[in-house]
Amino acid sequence: MRDAQLDPKLSQTAFSVSAPSLDFCPPECGPEVGFCGRSNAGKSSALNTLTGQKNLARVSKTPGRTQLINFFEVPETGGFLVDLPGYGYAKVPEAMKRQWQHHLGTFLTKRRTLTGLVLLMDVRHPMTDLDQQMLTLADHREIDTLLLLTKNDKLSRNQAANSRHSVQKKRPQSLVLNFSSLDRTGLVEASSWVRQRLEGQ
Ligand SMILES: Nc1nc2c(ncn2[C@@H]2O[C@H](COP(=O)(O)OP(=O)(O)O)[C@@H](O)[C@H]2O)c(=O)[nH]1
Ligand SMILES: [Mg+2]
Numbered sequence: 627m628r629d630a631q632l633d634p635k636l637s638q639t640a641f642s643v644s645a646p647s648l649d650f651c652p653p654e655c656g657p658e659v660g661f662c663g664r665s666n667a668g669k670s671s672a673l674n675t676l677t678g679q680k681n682l683a684r685v686s687k688t689p690g691r692t693q694l695i696n697f698f699e700v701p702e703t704g705g706f707l708v709d710l711p712g713y714g715y716a717k718v719p720e721a722m723k724r725q726w727q728h729h730l731g732t733f734l735t736k737r738r739t740l741t742g743l744v745l746l747m748d749v750r751h752p753m754t755d756l757d758q759q760m761l762t763l764a765d766h767r768e769i770d771t772l773l774l775l776t777k778n779d780k781l782s783r784n785q786a787a788n789s790r791h792s793v794q795k796k797r798p799q800s801l802v803l804n805f806s807s808l809d810r811t812g813l814v815e816a817s818s819w820v821r822q823r824l825e826g827q
Contacts, residue, residue: 631810632678633817635824638701639677644694647729652697654739657705659823662730662760663746665712668776671807672746673698673709676817683709693726695733705824708740713756727756734763742770742823744816749775749789749804753796761797771800772819778806 628634645651663669670683682698696709710733711726718726734740743764747757752775764771773793778786786804794802801819805812 629678631813631817633676633821635700635702635821636676636817637678639679639682639698639707640701641682642697642699642706644696646694648695648732648736651695651733651737654737655704656739657703657741657824657826658697658708658737658739659705659742659744659820660708660710660734660737660740661744661746662710662734663712663776664748664754664756665715667712667746667748668805668807669709669712669746672744672774672776672805672816673707675807675810675813676820677707695729700824703821703824706739707820714754730760731763734760734769735767740767740769741826742772742820744772744774744820746774746776746805747793749778749781749786752789752793761800770823771797772816773797773800773802774805774812774816775803776805776807778804778811779808 643652661669661673673683674680693711698707711730713727745757745760761771775790790802790804803812803815805816
Protein backbone atom coordinates (compact mmCIF):
# COMPACT_ATOMS: atom_id res chain seq x y z
CA MET A 627 0.00 0.00 0.00
CA ARG A 628 1.21 3.50 -0.79
CA ASP A 629 2.39 5.55 2.18
CA ALA A 630 0.23 8.68 2.06
CA GLN A 631 2.81 10.84 3.86
CA LEU A 632 5.59 10.06 1.41
CA ASP A 633 6.15 12.13 -1.68
CA PRO A 634 5.91 9.67 -4.62
CA LYS A 635 8.79 11.29 -6.51
CA LEU A 636 11.12 11.61 -3.54
CA SER A 637 10.49 7.95 -2.76
CA GLN A 638 12.19 7.03 -6.05
CA THR A 639 15.45 8.69 -4.99
CA ALA A 640 18.53 6.58 -5.69
CA PHE A 641 22.21 6.96 -4.87
CA SER A 642 24.14 8.44 -7.74
CA VAL A 643 27.74 9.27 -6.89
CA SER A 644 30.10 10.49 -4.12
CA ALA A 645 32.73 13.18 -4.45
CA PRO A 646 35.50 14.22 -2.05
CA SER A 647 35.32 17.88 -3.11
CA LEU A 648 33.75 20.28 -5.58
CA ASP A 649 36.34 19.43 -8.25
CA PHE A 650 35.14 15.84 -8.34
CA CYS A 651 31.41 16.56 -8.36
CA PRO A 652 29.37 15.39 -11.37
CA PRO A 653 28.56 17.96 -14.08
CA GLU A 654 25.96 20.52 -13.07
CA CYS A 655 22.94 19.09 -14.82
CA GLY A 656 19.81 19.64 -12.75
CA PRO A 657 18.50 21.49 -9.71
CA GLU A 658 20.08 20.35 -6.46
CA VAL A 659 18.86 20.58 -2.88
CA GLY A 660 21.71 20.38 -0.39
CA PHE A 661 21.39 18.98 3.12
CA CYS A 662 23.79 20.32 5.71
CA GLY A 663 24.15 20.46 9.46
CA ARG A 664 26.36 19.61 12.40
CA SER A 665 27.40 16.00 12.49
CA ASN A 666 24.85 13.99 14.48
CA ALA A 667 22.10 16.55 13.78
CA GLY A 668 20.04 13.82 12.11
CA LYS A 669 20.84 14.52 8.47
CA SER A 670 21.14 10.92 7.28
CA SER A 671 17.99 9.95 9.19
CA ALA A 672 16.10 12.85 7.63
CA LEU A 673 17.22 11.88 4.11
CA ASN A 674 16.02 8.34 4.73
CA THR A 675 12.73 9.58 6.17
CA LEU A 676 12.06 12.03 3.34
CA THR A 677 12.70 9.36 0.72
CA GLY A 678 11.03 6.55 2.66
CA GLN A 679 14.16 4.43 2.39
CA LYS A 680 15.85 2.74 5.30
CA ASN A 681 19.41 2.81 4.05
CA LEU A 682 19.72 5.52 1.46
CA ALA A 683 22.06 7.62 3.57
CA ARG A 684 23.91 5.70 6.21
CA VAL A 685 22.71 6.49 9.74
CA SER A 686 25.65 6.40 12.05
CA LYS A 687 25.87 6.16 15.79
CA THR A 688 29.42 7.47 15.46
CA PRO A 689 29.19 11.07 14.33
CA GLY A 690 31.61 12.70 11.92
CA ARG A 691 31.87 9.88 9.40
CA THR A 692 30.22 11.42 6.37
CA GLN A 693 33.01 13.39 4.74
CA LEU A 694 32.00 12.96 1.13
CA ILE A 695 29.54 14.96 -0.89
CA ASN A 696 26.90 12.36 -1.81
CA PHE A 697 24.55 12.85 -4.74
CA PHE A 698 21.16 11.15 -4.93
CA GLU A 699 19.09 11.34 -8.06
CA VAL A 700 15.36 12.03 -7.90
CA PRO A 701 14.41 10.47 -11.27
CA GLU A 702 11.23 12.16 -12.42
CA THR A 703 12.32 15.63 -11.36
CA GLY A 704 15.71 15.66 -13.12
CA GLY A 705 17.10 16.93 -9.83
CA PHE A 706 19.36 15.72 -7.03
CA LEU A 707 19.52 15.63 -3.26
CA VAL A 708 23.02 16.34 -2.04
CA ASP A 709 24.20 15.08 1.33
CA LEU A 710 26.94 17.47 2.46
CA PRO A 711 29.67 16.77 5.02
CA GLY A 712 28.59 17.27 8.63
CA TYR A 713 30.50 19.93 10.55
CA GLY A 714 31.48 20.67 14.10
CA TYR A 715 32.39 17.18 15.27
CA ALA A 716 34.64 17.79 18.24
CA LYS A 717 36.79 14.66 18.02
CA VAL A 718 38.09 15.28 14.52
CA PRO A 719 41.57 16.83 14.28
CA GLU A 720 41.50 20.59 13.67
CA ALA A 721 43.23 20.40 10.26
CA MET A 722 40.71 17.86 8.98
CA LYS A 723 37.82 19.93 10.30
CA ARG A 724 39.11 22.96 8.46
CA GLN A 725 39.46 20.95 5.27
CA TRP A 726 35.85 19.70 5.39
CA GLN A 727 34.57 23.14 6.18
CA HIS A 728 36.53 24.46 3.25
CA HIS A 729 34.99 21.86 0.89
CA LEU A 730 31.53 22.64 2.20
CA GLY A 731 32.04 26.39 1.85
CA THR A 732 33.36 25.99 -1.69
CA PHE A 733 30.38 23.86 -2.64
CA LEU A 734 27.90 26.35 -1.21
CA THR A 735 29.55 29.31 -2.92
CA LYS A 736 30.36 27.79 -6.30
CA ARG A 737 27.88 25.07 -7.18
CA ARG A 738 25.61 26.82 -9.66
CA THR A 739 22.91 24.15 -9.74
CA LEU A 740 22.30 24.40 -5.99
CA THR A 741 18.80 25.84 -5.76
CA GLY A 742 17.86 25.01 -2.20
CA LEU A 743 19.54 24.29 1.10
CA VAL A 744 18.06 22.32 3.98
CA LEU A 745 19.81 23.15 7.23
CA LEU A 746 19.26 20.50 9.89
CA MET A 747 19.67 21.47 13.52
CA ASP A 748 18.91 19.56 16.70
CA VAL A 749 15.79 21.27 18.08
CA ARG A 750 17.57 21.45 21.44
CA HIS A 751 20.67 23.26 20.06
CA PRO A 752 19.74 25.34 17.04
CA MET A 753 21.63 28.18 15.33
CA THR A 754 25.22 27.56 16.34
CA ASP A 755 27.93 29.77 14.81
CA LEU A 756 28.61 27.26 12.05
CA ASP A 757 24.90 26.96 11.27
CA GLN A 758 24.72 30.71 10.89
CA GLN A 759 27.77 30.68 8.62
CA MET A 760 25.98 28.21 6.29
CA LEU A 761 22.98 30.52 6.15
CA THR A 762 25.19 33.51 5.39
CA LEU A 763 26.73 31.65 2.45
CA ALA A 764 23.28 30.68 1.16
CA ASP A 765 22.02 34.24 1.57
CA HIS A 766 24.91 35.62 -0.49
CA ARG A 767 23.61 33.67 -3.46
CA GLU A 768 19.93 33.95 -2.61
CA ILE A 769 19.57 30.20 -2.27
CA ASP A 770 16.27 29.29 -0.60
CA THR A 771 16.70 27.77 2.83
CA LEU A 772 14.58 25.37 4.87
CA LEU A 773 15.43 25.02 8.54
CA LEU A 774 14.56 21.61 9.98
CA LEU A 775 14.59 21.34 13.77
CA THR A 776 15.35 17.67 14.15
CA LYS A 777 14.70 15.19 16.96
CA ASN A 778 11.48 17.01 17.78
CA ASP A 779 10.35 13.91 19.70
CA LYS A 780 12.95 14.70 22.37
CA LEU A 781 11.05 17.78 23.58
CA SER A 782 7.59 18.44 24.91
CA ARG A 783 5.15 20.07 22.54
CA ASN A 784 5.62 23.40 24.33
CA GLN A 785 9.39 23.32 24.35
CA ALA A 786 9.46 22.35 20.67
CA ALA A 787 7.13 25.21 19.75
CA ASN A 788 9.25 27.67 21.72
CA SER A 789 12.41 26.52 19.98
CA ARG A 790 10.74 26.96 16.59
CA HIS A 791 9.48 30.43 17.44
CA SER A 792 12.87 31.64 18.56
CA VAL A 793 14.55 30.27 15.40
CA GLN A 794 11.83 31.74 13.20
CA LYS A 795 12.38 35.13 14.82
CA LYS A 796 16.06 34.99 13.87
CA ARG A 797 15.23 33.77 10.34
CA PRO A 798 12.01 35.41 9.22
CA GLN A 799 12.89 34.72 5.55
CA SER A 800 13.08 30.91 5.93
CA LEU A 801 10.50 28.23 6.46
CA VAL A 802 11.27 26.71 9.87
CA LEU A 803 9.78 23.29 10.68
CA ASN A 804 9.84 20.96 13.63
CA PHE A 805 10.95 17.57 12.33
CA SER A 806 11.32 14.05 13.65
CA SER A 807 12.53 10.99 11.81
CA LEU A 808 11.15 8.92 14.65
CA ASP A 809 7.50 10.02 14.58
CA ARG A 810 7.60 11.79 11.18
CA THR A 811 6.60 15.22 12.44
CA GLY A 812 7.02 17.73 9.61
CA LEU A 813 7.51 15.11 6.91
CA VAL A 814 4.75 16.27 4.56
CA GLU A 815 5.72 19.96 4.75
CA ALA A 816 9.45 19.26 4.38
CA SER A 817 8.89 16.90 1.42
CA SER A 818 6.79 19.45 -0.34
CA TRP A 819 9.42 22.18 0.11
CA VAL A 820 12.18 19.93 -1.25
CA ARG A 821 10.07 18.75 -4.16
CA GLN A 822 9.22 22.33 -5.15
CA ARG A 823 12.90 23.33 -5.16
CA LEU A 824 13.72 20.32 -7.37
CA GLU A 825 11.00 21.25 -9.79
CA GLY A 826 12.08 24.86 -9.96
CA GLN A 827 9.03 26.40 -8.30
N1 LIG B 1 15.04 10.58 18.88
C1 LIG B 1 15.49 10.84 17.65
N2 LIG B 1 16.75 10.47 17.30
C2 LIG B 1 17.17 10.75 16.05
C3 LIG B 1 16.34 11.42 15.10
N3 LIG B 1 17.06 11.59 13.97
C4 LIG B 1 18.28 11.03 14.19
N4 LIG B 1 18.36 10.52 15.43
C5 LIG B 1 19.53 9.84 16.04
O1 LIG B 1 20.62 10.75 16.08
C6 LIG B 1 21.85 10.09 15.75
C7 LIG B 1 22.50 10.76 14.56
O2 LIG B 1 21.67 10.60 13.42
P1 LIG B 1 22.22 10.68 11.93
O3 LIG B 1 21.03 10.67 11.04
O4 LIG B 1 23.29 9.66 11.68
O5 LIG B 1 22.90 12.14 11.96
P2 LIG B 1 23.90 12.84 10.94
O6 LIG B 1 25.27 12.70 11.51
O7 LIG B 1 23.48 14.28 10.93
O8 LIG B 1 23.74 12.20 9.61
C8 LIG B 1 21.48 8.62 15.49
O9 LIG B 1 21.72 7.90 16.67
C9 LIG B 1 20.00 8.69 15.15
O10 LIG B 1 19.32 7.49 15.46
C10 LIG B 1 15.01 11.79 15.51
O11 LIG B 1 14.21 12.38 14.77
N5 LIG B 1 14.64 11.46 16.79
MG1 LIG C 1 25.16 11.31 8.38
